[in-house]
Amino acid sequence: MKAVVQRVSFASVTVDESLVGRIGKGVLVLLGVEKGDDESRADWLAEKIAGLRIFADEEDKMNLALADVGGAVLVVSQFTLAGNCDKGRRPSFDTAAPPEEGKRLYEYFTAAVEKLGLPVQTGIFQADMKVHLVNDGPVTFILER
Template sequence: MRALIQRVTEAKVEVAGELIGQTGPGLLVLICAMQGDTEAEGDKLAAKISKLRIFKDDHGKMNRSLVDVGGSALVVSQFTLAGDTSRGNRPGFSNAAPPADGERLYLHFAEALRGLGIPVETGQFGADMAVSLVNDGPVTLWMDTAA
């Protein structure tokens, strides 16, 4: 699985002008299931993200995790993270999991984060979404379970 993680002061996702998910201080997680991924990759990624020490401690150092600060997460499916531009200017997405697998693994990942005690809201799989955020820092990380 691939994820783009952004530390945010706030983030929200809308579909057709309707707010469907939001978070206050915490993380916006854009997530993509790749060909061959299983629930095990989702569990591994959720555990890693929950423990990432990317929030400031009392001394201003990035030394606290999402769990430590009591933050929440907005998880949004983002199949374009699988984009391959090695063969030209139009990205190919054949490395992304098929839609049914992608949706199942996306929902599993969100549930895995919830199981770690993190409040989670989500986008809508396959929808044309408008995502807004205030990146805090900015702090943005790329994660890939295949790496």
């Protein structure tokens, strides 16, 4: 399971020009599910993201987590994170989970974040989405488990 985590002051996702998810201060999580991923990986990733101290404290040091700043999470599925660009010019997606398994673990991950007490918004799995964000910092991390 791979995630690109971006600290944002605003993020939204639209499908067919309709707003489907929107947050203010928080993190945008682009989530890629791969073959072999399971609930334990999703739980680890949810806890890691919830606990990341990536928000500034009163001394302007990254020392606060999402809950400390009243932040929210926008989760967007992105199977292209499983893409392999090592050979040729066309990415291979052989390691991406099949759609039904990807959707199940995407929804499981979203629920795991919610169980940690954080507000969560989502995109729509397998939809053609437009993601808008203001990356605050910029602060971006790549997590893989």
